[in-house]
Amino acid sequence: MDFMLFALFLAATFGAGTTGALFPPGPWYEGLNKPTWVPPNWLFPVAWTSIYLLISFAGARVAGLDGNGYAMAFWSVQIAFNALWTPVFFGLRRLKGSLPIIGALWLAVLSCTITHFQLDFWAGLAFVPYLVWVTVATALSIAMIRLNPNQKPLDLNAI
Amino acid sequence: MDFMLFALFLAATFGAGTTGALFPPGPWYEGLNKPTWVPPNWLFPVAWTSIYLLISFAGARVAGLDGNGYAMAFWSVQIAFNALWTPVFFGLRRLKGSLPIIGALWLAVLSCTITHFQLDFWAGLAFVPYLVWVTVATALSIAMIRLNPNQKPLDLNAI
Numbered sequence: 001m002d003f004m005l006f007a008l009f010l011a012a013t014f015g016a017g018t019t020g021a022l023f024p025p026g027p028w029y030e031g032l033n034k035p036t037w038v039p040p041n042w043l044f045p046v047a048w049t050s051i052y053l054l055i056s057f058a059g060a061r062v063a064g065l066d067g068n069g070y071a072m073a074f075w076s077v078q079i080a081f082n083a084l085w086t087p088v089f090f091g092l093r094r095l096k097g098s099l100p101i102i103g104a105l106w107l108a109v110l111s112c113t114i115t116h117f118q119l120d121f122w123a124g125l126a127f128v129p130y131l132v133w134v135t136v137a138t139a140l141s142i143a144m145i146r147l148n149p150n151q152k153p154l155d156l157n158a159i
Numbered sequence: 160m161d162f163m164l165f166a167l168f169l170a171a172t173f174g175a176g177t178t179g180a181l182f183p184p185g186p187w188y189e190g191l192n193k194p195t196w197v198p199p200n201w202l203f204p205v206a207w208t209s210i211y212l213l214i215s216f217a218g219a220r221v222a223g224l225d226g227n228g229y230a231m232a233f234w235s236v237q238i239a240f241n242a243l244w245t246p247v248f249f250g251l252r253r254l255k256g257s258l259p260i261i262g263a264l265w266l267a268v269l270s271c272t273i274t275h276f277q278l279d280f281w282a283g284l285a286f287v288p289y290l291v292w293v294t295v296a297t298a299l300s301i302a303m304i305r306l307n308p309n310q311k312p313l314d315l316n317a318i
Contacts, residue, residue: 008232015239015263022247022256026316063232069222072231073167076218080174080238087246088181091315097181104174156250157185159313 001060009059012079013052019086020048028093033147038140051130055112058126062119071115071123078108078130094153095145102141106134160219168218171238172211178245179207187252192306197299210289214271217285221278230274230282237267253312254304261300265293 025041039047055075062071081104089098109131117124184200198206214234221230240263248257268290276283 002228005228005232008229008236011263011267012232012235012239015236015243015260018243018260019246022251023315028315028318059232059235063228066225068227068231069161069164070167072222072227072234073164073171073218075231076171076235076238077167077174079235080171080242083239083242084174084177087178087250091246091250092181101174101177104170108170154318156182156187159187159318 001057002064003060005063006056006060009056009063009075010052012059013056016079016083017048017052019083020045023086023090025090029090032144032151035140035143035147039136047129047133051133054126055130058112058116058120058123061123062116065119068119071112071119074108074111074115078105078112081105081108089141092154092156093151095141095148095151097153099138099141099145102134102138106131106138109134160216161223162219164222165215165219168215168222168234169211171218172215172241175238175242176207176211178242179204182245182249184249188249191303191310194299194302194306198295206288206292210292213285214289217271217275217279217282220282221275224278227278230271230278233267233270233274237264237271240264240267248300251313251315252310254300254307254310256312258297258300258304261293261297265290265297268293 025044055078059072059075062068062075081101085098085101085105088094088101109127113124113127113131116127184203214237218231218234221227221234240260244257244260244264247253247260268286272283272286272290275286
């Protein structure tokens with residue numbers, strides 16, 4: 001694995017992950033109803049940091065291989081939707097509006113897992129925790145829409 | 160060029176571009192002081208749509224080539240920082256805080272231009288308008304920081 005490639009993919013995840021630092025869960029999120037199985041708050045940054053390291057490793061391995069077009073294209077799709085989700089959920093507070101985004105992210109991560117596995121076993125494996133985590137996040141998102149039927153999105157134009 | 164690859168890179172730009180639709184320039188932006196040379200509002204969506212089409216074309220051409228690792232890694236970096244910038248500027252209203260993001264985006268786009276040119280002339284050329292536009296956007300960003308010294312970022316926790 002080329003260390004410079006790893007650093008570049010890690011830079012991309014840093015860009016996406018910065019949304020988590022700039023749009024953190026605050027009093028609004030704390031006040032929402034959550035299902036009993038909601039993961040504890042400390043787990044979120046731990047999970048995301050691990051996932052970002054793993055997918056940077058996966059990207060770096062696959063970037064060096066011939067015939068990586070689809071894997072690389074899906075890698076780009078997942079990082080774009082990953083960066084988009086957080087500001088829509090925690091910034092605009094759109095519980096429903098963020099659902100198609102996490103749905104698209106889930107599909108992109110599934111496609112990454114498959115296309116990376118086709119090129120390199122360890123790269124494919126490195127995407128599995130991400131797929132599991134986004135599945136959990138999607139289920140959590142759906143549960144929170146049901147449990148908070150009266151939540152209104154934030155209207156930035158009114159501020 | 161593989162049309163499916165083009166569609167995938169276009170999907171990635173759609174994810175990043177959705178931030179522009181969800182965090183549009185509203186009354187807050189209209190009220191800011193701007194330099195005399197600020198581009199007219201209608202030009203922004205036209206420029207971004209053209210750029211997204213061009214870089215999807217570039218990504219699709221390069222994705223099919225051997226030795227595309229660095230080009231593909233930089234493509235991912237630019238789309239992550241592209242998606243990050245809009246919510247920080249128009250959502251959090253961080254004039255200064257968004258500057259390192261657009262700086263990182265500029266570097267990523269420059270690196271994309273170089274690495275795409277190395278593999279394919281047309282792919283490299285397709286990145287040039289993006290580089291020009293982000294240069295203008297960076298200059299505009301710096302001018303607006305100077306012209307609006309008393310702007311305070313939005314505090315989401317206070318809402």
